[in-house]
Amino acid sequence: MQNDHIYSQLNEIFRGVFEDNSIELTPETTASDIEGWDSVAHVDLIVSIETRLKIKFKTSELGSLHNVGQLVGLIEYKLENTRVPA
Amino acid sequence: MLFNSYPFLFGFLPIALIGYQVAAHFHRRAVVLWLALASLAFYAYWKPAFLIVLLISIAFNYAMASLIARKLPNRIPTEWLLTFAILVDLGALCYYKYLFPFLNFFNRHAHLGHAWGAVLLPLGISFFTFTQIAYLVDLQEGGFEQHGFADYLLFATFFPHLIAGPILHHAEIMPQFQQRRDYRLRANDLAVGFSWFIMGLVKKVLLADKFSPAADQAFAAPHSLSLVAAWAGLFSYALQLYFDFSGYSDMALGLARMFSIDFPLNFSSPYKATNVIDFWQRWHMTLTRYINTYIYNPIALRITRWRVAHGLKSSRKAMSTPKGFLALVATPTFITLFLAGIWHGAGPQFIVFGLLHAVYLSINHAWRFFRGTKAPAPAGTRSIASYLGAAASCLLTFLAVLLAQIFFRAAGVHDGLAFVAGALGLHSAAAVAADPLHYAPAPGRLLSIALGLAIVWCCPNTQQILARFKPALEVTGADRKPALLHLSWRPSPAWALVLGVVLFYTVVKMQDPSSFLYFQF
Numbered sequence: 001m002q003n004d005h006i007y008s009q010l011n012e013i014f015r016g017v018f019e020d021n022s023i024e025l026t027p028e029t030t031a032s033d034i035e036g037w038d039s040v041a042h043v044d045l046i047v048s049i050e051t052r053l054k055i056k057f058k059t060s061e062l063g064s065l066h067n068v069g070q071l072v073g074l075i076e077y078k079l080e081n082t083r084v085p086a
Numbered sequence: 087m088l089f090n091s092y093p094f095l096f097g098f099l100p101i102a103l104i105g106y107q108v109a110a111h112f113h114r115r116a117v118v119l120w121l122a123l124a125s126l127a128f129y130a131y132w133k134p135a136f137l138i139v140l141l142i143s144i145a146f147n148y149a150m151a152s153l154i155a156r157k158l159p160n161r162i163p164t165e166w167l168l169t170f171a172i173l174v175d176l177g178a179l180c181y182y183k184y185l186f187p188f189l190n191f192f193n194r195h196a197h198l199g200h201a202w203g204a205v206l207l208p209l210g211i212s213f214f215t216f217t218q219i220a221y222l223v224d225l226q227e228g229g230f231e232q233h234g235f236a237d238y239l240l241f242a243t244f245f246p247h248l249i250a251g252p253i254l255h256h257a258e259i260m261p262q263f264q265q266r267r268d269y270r271l272r273a274n275d276l277a278v279g280f281s282w283f284i285m286g287l288v289k290k291v292l293l294a295d296k297f298s299p300a301a302d303q304a305f306a307a308p309h310s311l312s313l314v315a316a317w318a319g320l321f322s323y324a325l326q327l328y329f330d331f332s333g334y335s336d337m338a339l340g341l342a343r344m345f346s347i348d349f350p351l352n353f354s355s356p357y358k359a360t361n362v363i364d365f366w367q368r369w370h371m372t373l374t375r376y377i378n379t380y381i382y383n384p385i386a387l388r389i390t391r392w393r394v395a396h397g398l399k400s401s402r403k404a405m406s407t408p409k410g411f412l413a414l415v416a417t418p419t420f421i422t423l424f425l426a427g428i429w430h431g432a433g434p435q436f437i438v439f440g441l442l443h444a445v446y447l448s449i450n451h452a453w454r455f456f457r458g459t460k461a462p463a464p465a466g467t468r469s470i471a472s473y474l475g476a477a478a479s480c481l482l483t484f485l486a487v488l489l490a491q492i493f494f495r496a497a498g499v500h501d502g503l504a505f506v507a508g509a510l511g512l513h514s515a516a517a518v519a520a521d522p523l524h525y526a527p528a529p530g531r532l533l534s535i536a537l538g539l540a541i542v543w544c545c546p547n548t549q550q551i552l553a554r555f556k557p558a559l560e561v562t563g564a565d566r567k568p569a570l571l572h573l574s575w576r577p578s579p580a581w582a583l584v585l586g587v588v589l590f591y592t593v594v595k596m597q598d599p600s601s602f603l604y605f606q607f
């Protein structure tokens with residue numbers, strides 16, 4: 001898979017944020033699959049991804065994400081199209 | 087027009103369905119136009135003058151969208167256009183919803199002796215205002231093309247959601263209006279949608295409306311409630327609100343489904359929640375999603391990014407320190423819930439309601455940091471202790487929710503506090519005796535409360551009953567857990583017979599249709 005690289009980085013970020021080394025992300029993973037993925041953890045997660053991958057999300061982009069597959073799609077798109085300076 | 091009224095059931099709905107079927111023979115545009123016009127008629131039936139408010143709002147927001155998308159050529163920065171549009175939208179909302187209550191409140195407390203009167207609230211104004219603001223925010227940030235006017239008109243007015251939600255997001259609905267498909271009615275969707283609608287109607291007419299007199303009575307005289315009367319009144323209100331809003335949501339999703347449109351879920355057995363975070367993920371889910379996306383996230387992200395840029399951490403560990411907790415959790419939570427409280431109404435009691443929930447959520451998050459989140463043991467391996475623990479958590483959550491609901495329903499903070507005193511048995515015997523009506527509720531009333539709570543806690547919700555037919559856009563984690571009782575709908579003669587009989591009985595009982603509680607928001 002072309003986005004394997006994103007998945008592996010994301011997996012690492014998720015494990016760090018949720019302090020759970022058993023997390024294995026799939027495109028179908030949703031917030032209800034991961035214990036503790038609430039609104040507070042979500043913001044921590046988003047900023048961790050932004051810092052690590054040097055991208056920045058918009059309000060509207062975060063509103064329409066339903067699973068990890070869509071998040072990866074968005075990250076892929078952002079990595080290709082926009083890079084903000086660190 | 088109310089979903090639970092004869093003109094809707096026997097006039098509007100059949101005409102809307104037949105017109106849809108006829109329009110589907112022509113073109114997608116005919117379908118969209120028909121549904122939009124029908125929705126406008128639905129709205130105008132209540133008070134034709136307010137149709138003008140709705141149409142002005144839609145025309146204004148669509149024009150602003152065209153300016154932002156540069157479909158109407160201009161050079162004004164899009165941020166300015168967006169800010170102007172939001173200010174006008176919120177200004178109109180404030181005028182209709184808050185100005186006169188505020189002036190009268192000020193008047194009462196400053197003894198000015200001037201009666202300001204009031205203005206009638208156009209139904210659904212906060213819902214159609216919110217939906218359109220989100221559309222503009224998303225459009226300004228880019229990522230999609232502005233839609234044609236007919237599609238936009240239908241998105242904003244589609245009658246199943248127009249008055250009280252669910253609050254739709256354009257990204258989940260517009261593609262359904264724009265699909266190239268056969269738009270004629272589908273037997274399967276009609277069957278699922280109509281069955282869902284009947285279940286909602288039953289909740290409203292046979293349950294919610296049955297609990298409302300007891301709730302009204304208790305909240306009308308909060309200063310003379312005995313302990314039992316206060317609790318009976320409080321449970322009655324909790325059940326009324328639950329069945330009213332849940333019934334409304336079932337009807338809304340069922341109606342949309344009749345036209346093969348899937349809505350997002352709005353309700354997922356909230357009283358089964360085992361903590362307050364969980365409660366908000368199950369109660370008025372589309373409002374939670376909305377305030378999360380457009381209020382909580384922007385505030386929390388701004389604070390978190392600022393901290394990260396200044397070398398501070400955003401991790402769980404950082405949130406466990408008092409300073410980190412205050413900045414990363416408590417501040418965005420309190421601002422968000424304060425606004426959510428005000429959204430529900432103009433009185434200070436709604437602020438108390440919002441702030442109580444902010445306190446609950448902050449405590450809940452703090453608990454998670456210090457205790458950690460534990461995944462529940464897989465079904466079958468759980469011990470009795472863990473079931474008891476879950477039941478205790480559920481009960482504690484329910485009590486917290488009930489306390490906040492006192493202020494949600496009371497006429498003011500003073501009345502709310504008096505109600506709390508009643509529920510704690512603090513009213514003097516003399517005060518209680520002066521009002522014998524509230525002294526002891528009839529045994530029948532207590533029995534119906536027990537029955538209502540049994541339905542809430544033991545029965546599957548309607549999306550679980552309809553689970554085989556993918557009733558909504560998404561299944562929630564909560565709905566995957568089976569309820570104590572199992573029920574599964576299928577398009578069979580038995581189900582048709584049962585629902586038909588229930589519908590007949592409900593329609594006979596539906597003589598004096600009452601409004602839905604969430605219409606006032």
